[in-house]
Amino acid sequence: MENLVRPVIVIGGSVLLTLAIGWATDRLLRKADERDHDSPLWGLLRRGRIPYQLVLCAALLRGSYDQAKLLEQHHAGIGRALTLVLIGSAAWLVIRIAAAVVETTYSRYARAHRDPARVRRVRTQVELIMRVVTAIVIVVAIASMLLTFPAMRAAGASLLASAGILGIVAGVAAQSTLSNMFAGLQIAFGDMVRIGDTVVVDGEWGTVEEITLTFLTVRTWDERRITMPVSYFTSKPFENWSRGTPQMTGTVFWHLDHSAPVEAMREKLRDILRECPAWDGRAYSLVMTDSTPNTVQVRALMTAKDSDDIWAVRVAVRERMITWLAAEHPYALPRVNTADAVPRPSEPVSVPAPRRR
Numbered sequence: 001m002e003n004l005v006r007p008v009i010v011i012g013g014s015v016l017l018t019l020a021i022g023w024a025t026d027r028l029l030r031k032a033d034e035r036d037h038d039s040p041l042w043g044l045l046r047r048g049r050i051p052y053q054l055v056l057c058a059a060l061l062r063g064s065y066d067q068a069k070l071l072e073q074h075h076a077g078i079g080r081a082l083t084l085v086l087i088g089s090a091a092w093l094v095i096r097i098a099a100a101v102v103e104t105t106y107s108r109y110a111r112a113h114r115d116p117a118r119v120r121r122v123r124t125q126v127e128l129i130m131r132v133v134t135a136i137v138i139v140v141a142i143a144s145m146l147l148t149f150p151a152m153r154a155a156g157a158s159l160l161a162s163a164g165i166l167g168i169v170a171g172v173a174a175q176s177t178l179s180n181m182f183a184g185l186q187i188a189f190g191d192m193v194r195i196g197d198t199v200v201v202d203g204e205w206g207t208v209e210e211i212t213l214t215f216l217t218v219r220t221w222d223e224r225r226i227t228m229p230v231s232y233f234t235s236k237p238f239e240n241w242s243r244g245t246p247q248m249t250g251t252v253f254w255h256l257d258h259s260a261p262v263e264a265m266r267e268k269l270r271d272i273l274r275e276c277p278a279w280d281g282r283a284y285s286l287v288m289t290d291s292t293p294n295t296v297q298v299r300a301l302m303t304a305k306d307s308d309d310i311w312a313v314r315v316a317v318r319e320r321m322i323t324w325l326a327a328e329h330p331y332a333l334p335r336v337n338t339a340d341a342v343p344r345p346s347e348p349v350s351v352p353a354p355r356r357r
Contacts, residue, residue: 014060022053041104048096054089058082084145091141098133102126116246120194124187124211127195131213186234187211193233193240198307200239201228241307247280249303250310252318255295256325260332262288262298265321269300272320278309295334 026049033042062082106126110119187193197208199218206220216233218226232238241248266286273279282303290297300317304310325332 011061014057017060018053018057021056022049025049025052040107041100044100044103045097048093048100051089051092051096055086055093058086058089062086080148083148087141087144087148091137094137095134098137099130102130102133116196120196120242123196124194128211128213135213187216187230193238194242197240197242199241201226201232246306247282247303248307248310249283249301250314252300252302252314252321253289254298254300254321255334256298256332257334258291258296260296260298260325261329262286264329265298265300265325268321268324269302269317272317273302273313276313276316278304278312278316280305280309 026046029042029046033046062079103126106122109122113119193199193208193211193216195208195211199206199208201218204218204220204226206218206224206226208216209219209225210217211230214230215227216230218228220226269284269286273284280303283301284303285301287299287301288296289299300321302310302313302317304313
């Protein structure tokens with residue numbers, strides 16, 4: 001009877017104690033979250049209740065399993081399994097806590113600063129730091145798990161002795177991966193490109209959606225995703241339309257007939273921009289920039305607060321100006337001359353007078 005009751009008390013007591021401590025901790029975090037609505041820390045910490053309970057349960061079972069006297073012939077294997085669960089759940093809990101602290105810090109920074117460029121820069125740095133922390137914790141946890149096996153501890157000396165050679169081999173084999181990782185850190189802290197920036201890469205216009213230690217994802221205007229190695233952005237030129245201030249200047253070109261009413265087009269451009277909500281009112285102009293034997297080139301210039309608005313302004317100006325020219329000044333549109341060529345007039349031929357003999 002004692003052999004049956006003892007395991008039930010030890011295992012059941014550990015599970016019940018874990019549930020009780022987990023419930024009490026969750027209640028405290030919920031009350032703290034209700035009192036402090038401005039800080040998301042307590043709500044984020046509640047996401048770690050599952051790894052927290054796993055750590056408690058594994059620790060209690062690991063410490064009290066000797067008293068259960070259950071499956072004593074497998075005592076070493078069960079103890080090692082509980083140790084592995086304890087290490088894994090502890091790493092999971094550390095990652096959740098670190099994510100909660102980092103996210104809370106970023107939220108406070110975003111509320112305190114109104115500059116979108118600085119907020120995007122900090123967001124990029126925070127996400128890459130969190131990825132580095134997660135990778136370090138996982139590597140340490142896996143190493144700790146492996147070191148629980150006696151065979152791995154015995155091979156530790158030989159592994160350390162060959163670490164230099166292995167490092168050289170790994171560096172040569174993973175040269176591109178390592179370069180991308182260092183490029184990711186350079187992008188994060190060098191403020192070259194940030195999440196949310198509008199960029200033009202290889203002729204593709206889009207928004208930076210995700211930055212990792214090895215690759216970067218650009219979401220194009222037509223909802224496609226372009227994934228590129230981060231080393232591309234440290235070795236090749238690219239356009240960043242969000243660098244500095246987001247304000248932009250756009251242009252629209254027309255090829256028109258030589259008789260185009262340029263002055264009337266300036267007035268029409270002013271009227272179009274006043275009715276366009278995307279125009280920020282900073283500046284506009286319309287000038288003739290070039291001429292050919294058949295047409296003239298007219299350029300309109302306008303401003304907007306960001307890349308999305310400048311696109312809307314350019315589209316509206318181009319469409320409404322062409323519509324106005326076709327309706328009010330059709331002669332200004334480019335034409336192809338299909339008339340017969342007029343022959344060059346012939347010069348009169350002088351006939352010499354005859355000589356008298």
